[in-house]
Amino acid sequence: MYKVLVFGITENPGGVESFLLSYYRKIDRTKIQFDFLCNTHARVAYEDELKALGGKVIHIAMRSKEPLKYRWELSDFMKEHATEYQAVWVNVCSLANIDYLKAAKKYGIPKRIIHSHNSQNMDNQFRKILHKINRGKINTYATDFWACSNDAAEWFYNDELLSKVVIINNAIDLSRVAFSEEKRDYIRKQYHVEEKFVVGNVGRLHFQKNQMFALKIMQHLVKKIPSAVLMLVGQGEDEQKLKKRAEELHIESNIIFTGVQSDIGGYLSAFDLFLFPSKFEGLGIAGLEAQVNGLPVISSYGVIPEELKLTDNFHFKKLEDGAESWAEAIADYSHQLNRTDPETVEKCFTKAGFNIDIEVRRLEKLFMEKE
Incomplete structure (x- = not known):
């Protein structure tokens, strides 16, 4: 052995x-x-x-x-x-x-x-x-x-x-984070967001992951899509700061803190779009898992390695464009949201070595x- x-x-x-x-x-x-x-x-x-x-x-x-x-x-x-x-x-x-x-x-x-x-x-x-x-x-x-x-x-x-x-x-084990309609319905019902536009982020609540910027994006997004909510899956040292900031921006009712969750595939299934505005990443497993689930992803450009993009549903945007510009991009994507089909996901991930x-x-x- x-x-x-x-x-x-x-x-x-x-x-x-x-x-x-x-x-x-x-x-x-x-x-x-x-x-x-x-x-x-x-x-x-x-x-x-x-x-x-x-x-x-x-x-x-x-x-x-x-x-x-x-x-x-x-x-x-x-x-x-x-x-x-x-x-x-x-x-x-x-x-x-x-x-x-x-x-x-x-x-x-x-x-x-x-x-x-x-x-x-x-x-x-x-x-x-x-x-x-x-x-x-x-x-x-x-x-x-x-x-x-x-x-x-x-x-x-x-x-x-x-x-x-x-x-x-x-x-990635493709089967473990694949899209599930059943899990999507269950989790959205659990959080009472069945009819909401759910933007999601998975990761440690930490300055690296840039959830503070995500809150600024939501401040603008709810003006364009009143039903929008941001679901933050994870825990970390910035949690209380984020909750306080959400209150200051008057968007606390649009932010859901789920804490740590074991069934990441289920939560990804519940999202409509994955928000990935990290300040830096070695690669970004969360971004890979989101693509396996078929989700549209909008990710920070120039700081997250370009090899993370494996499907056509992955989009880069510069952090310096500002929160309002990100919100506009998300609103545009919301009109044409389609998940990548499982066959395409498997082909892309196998070809790229993931x-x-x-x-x-x-x-x-x-x-x-x-x-």
């Missing part, structure tokens, strides 16, 4: 967590097994399913809250268990912390993979400085360099490493190959 120690699962069911779970569900677990090292003693996203699939979930203290305990628990675990693993796979959005790779090298895990999932700094200035410092050190500790997109690779790695980078597509059933075989080979 080839065993991989995976870092990247947190308490929040975000894009990285969804990516890892998608591959873990599909990988040949008779040959390759994942265990998950988590930087928290709290329950993490999808913990029950990770265990049901055969993975161990190892909790250690959070570095930011208990730094000494964190170092002791990380070292203690690696000292005792590192020899059980053929690879460590570190999935992060920043190089501010490379302790897991350092410990993996010290205690003898032969294949040490660093995987970039973002294309800009989303942390404070101190962590930004740490990221820049560790860019110059990462070659000392990692043996393999992966990224979710070319943009994510260029931000993470120095020029001399770029030739070594392997792009791992954020492939069909999990195909891509998981490639991942298996990457794990098993020698350095």
